[in-house]
Amino acid sequence: MKAIGTILTNKGGQIWSVAPGDTMLQAITTMAERGVGALLVMEGPKLLGIISERDYARRIILQGRRSADTRVEEIMTRDVIAVSVDMTVEQGLALMTERHFRHLPVIDEGRVIGVVSIGDLVKEIIKDQQFVIEELRRYVSG
Numbered sequence: 001m002k003a004i005g006t007i008l009t010n011k012g013g014q015i016w017s018v019a020p021g022d023t024m025l026q027a028i029t030t031m032a033e034r035g036v037g038a039l040l041v042m043e044g045p046k047l048l049g050i051i052s053e054r055d056y057a058r059r060i061i062l063q064g065r066r067s068a069d070t071r072v073e074e075i076m077t078r079d080v081i082a083v084s085v086d087m088t089v090e091q092g093l094a095l096m097t098e099r100h101f102r103h104l105p106v107i108d109e110g111r112v113i114g115v116v117s118i119g120d121l122v123k124e125i126i127k128d129q130q131f132v133i134e135e136l137r138r139y140v141s142g
Helices: 004-011 024-034 053-061 089-099 118-141
Strands: 038-043 046-052 103-108 111-117
Touching: 004 089, 004 103, 004 111, 004 118, 024 038, 024 053, 038 111, 046 053, 046 103, 089 103, 089 118, 111 118
Parallel strands: none
Antiparallel strands: 038 046, 103 111
């Protein structure tokens, strides 16, 4: 079982974030520029929350709020679940599926070192399964 930390090593540990006082317009613009579906809300190195495209759709668009007038801290998810680099990919995927979220901050020695998405974890599981299938094919044919 591969650890989530391995994915970050391969993917890179970019941390895209916004400040709690930034507007949602700034946040959604940053998501679009970076090609990501969520941003960490940070004050210096401290993780305060997370904001996602889903939050934007449900708490801005559907409620008729204005992106330019709404601060990130007004709608961010405050109780962020973060995991250690040692958690397995399978455990991370199970947690995300059970709790219905798509982005998972990764912590090492008390500080955020990156974020993995549900897509990152699914790709890793598929890659591992493809490897096993190829090994079984070689075994059966050889």
